Amino acid sequence: VLVDVALVALGDLRAAYRRFVATSPQSRPVVTPLLAHLQRHETDLRQARSRLTPGVSVESPQPRPSGVLGRGVASVLRAERQASRTCLTGARTAAHPEVARLLAQTAASHAQHAALLTRAVM
């Protein structure tokens, strides 16, 4: 469940980036490496879930409707911070050390993104 919740937050983040790049194509060079990290987190979290709970469906959680978060860089920042908070909450409560570590690293990575986007763009 913790991994699913994290994946929803990451899905929201992906949607926020997609909208941001659509409205600000010049941001693509900045966004691309951050999206690559996001992709790795999603992949590794799904793999961890599959390995730790074999036989359980691994359908991707759906991000919330796109109107929720807005389109600007502020919406990306909000989604980065939310993703970091959600993953950190999961890391604090995860019973499995491997999941805790994966969620903590994901939280740390998105905290880095948020800190740098604040400096670089705002």
Place this chain on the structure above:
Amino acid sequence: VTDAEALDQVLRLEHATIWLLAVVGARLDDARRDLVRDAVDAHRTARDRLVAAVAAAGGDPTSSEIAYRLPATRNLAAAVRLQAATVRAYDALIAAASTADLRGLAAELLVSAAEHLALFRWAADAHLATATSAYPGR
């Protein structure tokens, strides 16, 4: 390795990092010194939490040394190396801790340390791709 020993090992690193970052930061320009000062404040908070955690785990928290061996170069790259060492230490602590509570503490401190590491790297070369990593500490 017991939880108290694992925590105390990171505590010793925090003592050294606080001292060394303060020395390195003093040689930087104003903007970069402010970045390092913010990080040192975060390390002091981390140190205090670790002291409490070591004691709660039944250990005897190590005190700070009077001084530490200075790095050969005292610039932002040195600060990056010091900060990266703490990120690795918290990642290792998550793996070593025996309880969810301690993993949670290590996770919180990992996030904070990684955030400052990214800001140091950004100040050093201003490239987002090299300032962040998918798995800080790994």
